[in-house]
Amino acid sequence: MGSVRNVGGQSGSNAPEAEWGASSAGPRSCSANVVGVGRLIVIEGLDGAGKRTLADGLAAELATRGCSVARAAFPRYAEDIHAELVAEALRGRHGDLGASVHGMAVLYALDRRGAADTLRADLAGHDVVLLDRYVASNAAYGAARLHQDARGDFVTWIHDLEVTRFALPRPDLQILLRVPTEVAASRAAHRERTEVDRQRDNFESDVPLQQRCAEVYAQLADLGWWSPWIVVDGVGQVDFAALVDDHVLR
Ligand SMILES: Nc1ncnc2c1ncn2[C@@H]1O[C@H](COP(=O)(O)OP(=O)(O)O)[C@@H](O)[C@H]1O
């Protein structure tokens, strides 16, 4: 039986492809992961798209395959001082910090940089490391705030900062969980009513911003920005088993 651990870390990627259980004879498993290097799988999408729900579903599916899974969600509000400052700035504290797209992006990036060693250790010690948001969130939201697209200066700046300068582990796969903006907004509103500590901030309630963000995400996926991407339709129920067989353990 696999294990699932919640962590805040990340790991050195660009790893060789692990060898997983064969698919033709049945579902893929982790029993044949002879290489011993975990797969870094990132879930991206709008606020309320269903990223956490997808991460829960994938983690449960992987556990039934005998895979050990480490998880993290960015921003790590409870664990990192930069993420704590982000949360405060999103609620209007720290003067004009929240209005600075680059200033906020540096804080989000430093949160990830602080997680890098743990992520590397997790990739060495687990079959799969599953992340709810990662570097592409910074690229998509910042570009959307600045009315740029995925080929614009901001996305290049994020790449220079987080990929080149911070040398964060490269994902093996980025999953864009795509839902129409209205669906994401109504799910986020429902979540706000039903879950503690999931209040939407100003950006999450900004429908035109979310729409532009969806467009940048689609472009990033189309470009294969930094890593391979797949786009998953999140309107209905996601088939976790098929996603694991076809993409997560490939
Ligand atoms: N496929 C789905 N169909 C219907 N509702 C969903 C689905 N996925 C998630 N939800 C609901 O939508 C809300 C937001 O989901 P969540 O996973 O927290 O999104 P995110 O992490 O992307 O903000 C939650 O109330 C969740 O139960």
Ligand SMILES: Cc1cn([C@H]2C[C@H](O)[C@@H](COP(=O)(O)OP(=O)(O)O)O2)c(=O)[nH]c1=O
């Ligand atoms: C991780 C990350 C998030 N964001 C944005 C996306 C969201 O609008 C906002 C908060 O992230 P989110 O995952 O929605 O946190 P929560 O729902 O728990 O408050 O921050 C960035 O702009 N850059 C980043 O690097």
